[in-house]
Amino acid sequence: DRPTEPIFIGKGDDNVSFDIPPEYWIDRYKPIASEIQNRFSGGKTVPITKLKNIPDLSFPLSLSRNSPFSLFNPYHGKMAGKLIEILMATKSFDELLSLAVYMRDRINPYMFIYALSVVVIHRPDTRNVELPSHAEMFPSLYMDSSVFGRAREESAVVQSGSRTPIEIPHDYTANNLDPEHKISYFREDIGINLHHWHWHLVYPFEGPRNIVDKDRRGELFYYMHQQVIARYNMERLSNDMNRVVRLTNWRDPIEEGYFPKLDNILANRVWPSRPVNSRFSNINREVDQISFDIEDLERWRDRIFNAIHAGFVLDPAGNQVRLTENEGIDILGNIIEASILSVNPFLYGSLHNNGHNAISYIHDPDNRYLENYGVMGDSATAMRDPIFYRWHAYIDDIFTEFKSTLPGYTVQNLNFDNVKVQSVEITAAGVPRNELATFWQQSDVDLSRGLDFLPRGSVFARFTHLQHAPFSYKIVVENNGNQRIGTIRLFIGPKFDERGLGMLFRDQRKLFVELDKFSYSLNRGKNEIIRQSLQSTVTIPHEVTYRNLDRNRPADNTAGAEVFNFCGCGWPQNMLIPKGSAEGFQCQLFVMVSNGANDRVENSQSDGQTCDNASSYCGVRNARYPDARAMGYPFDRIPRDGVATLANFLTPNMTVQDVRIRFTNRTVAPLQKTPAGTKQPSKQTT
């Protein structure tokens, strides 16, 4: 049982501690409370108001501090939901802070941080509170466990400020004898995993209804994960691999293994691995209060397919709820995931979540070996495992089945009268026109917030990730009507399939990856639109993913405060485009200008303060989804009759440009400088 430290909200040398009311200390620390407080309060202290009444925490307290906590586990989800409800009910910021301080040493830490994070991004009075990066709070979920022993050694011997970043080798989970390892750089990318953790934080499927019930959340569950699969497939094609195969047969052994090399610091265990050819079993784990059979999954699947083909789902009273063109996908998203908004959980079950559970407990389905869940059991780690993509490709295919029941978009629907897109091109410094350049880059993460060691102070892990040269688009649009608002929709997709043959539109459409979407006021005549890749509404900047902005931030947080306000959901900018290949991976860049008057949504504007910089995959905080079209438009439906290829699909307000993504095997030193005085590793790479 590890001792826990008092609460620190600063990181590195920037120690800030709370002035904890004596009654709040847990019994174990009471006798040494003042000694601990003195030992750790190096700088500012924050006063904490003592609450007269502490709400009943018995339900969330029933999960011990050292137990694993999985959001995919319905029992854990309910506890977290209760905790969120209790924290949301506090009447003021002071009360919230006080209750959080009280909970901190009592509640399971992983559940506590999850619930508190959900609360911070949903309360109006915490909109300016910056959540620390989850990778800094729980670094063991995001990187090779071997780094931590080395970090402790470094911090014990070398003074803060002179410590050398600990380098994480590029290949640490496997080698190329496993073909799937070729794209481990994608699956294990810290930014991608952070995005996924944040997405599920913004869109919990359990908890108070006013938090869960967001505009089009079921549809966004479908779309964000559909895009993950499209991106993964682009990445696979870049690496001469075939598209991911759906996990359709749940009785056969699973070919892919995964050995995560992660520590579970909370449980003092290593994360379980999954050897090749593991088989699904019925799950019955009393300790986790979870049991279901493979047959249950099959029944839910069949009922969902029946509903799609019948065109309606049944509510608990037996009434038909139609799966309409506009709302059907949202209804299905909530049913398939399943969220508490599911029309009928009893009939349609929880297919996607229990797929995660079936896989994450595959090594110990009845808990006879007292093993925890594998990486598929946590949204912070699930995307590391190749099976995540096979499972989600399966889930995505159910949504595709529904979309196939809808008529293709007509020319009239797609066209924007009197608007013609003449051309689109890409330029990047030092790269031929219509070419994108990718390479490796290193970045640093401060581990000091997430590790217990003394003396304190920053110690960094240095990891290597994919990067590309920033680029700009030039789109030439001719507007023969009056001045109007257009929505510019940019996508990229592979030009050829695995065999090097051109693709049919019906297949290629599923591979188009959204790059950007923005409104533009079109003047009469010719418009030259210039847009930077860094402005993408799909991504968040590198500095936001890694929370490096605060290093040089003014202490009073006055200058450019808006820059620092974000919620952390968003595809990482460094993964905007796939890796491509040394020869130049051939892609098609697609641009469409749709009629802004039809795309507009009332009340979709953010208040200008927070969380709207990655709206395509994450929505806008406290506002409606900012695009009236179906998510994925215009690629979300089968083509209209007579359209076989992308070229046939185009209307005058669209165009396509061939582009290449060329990868160079070189590594660039970190963009963000670690604080002054930090030593660089002796092995310099350029």
Ligand code: CUO
């Ligand atoms: Cu994001 Cu399966 O939903 O992990």
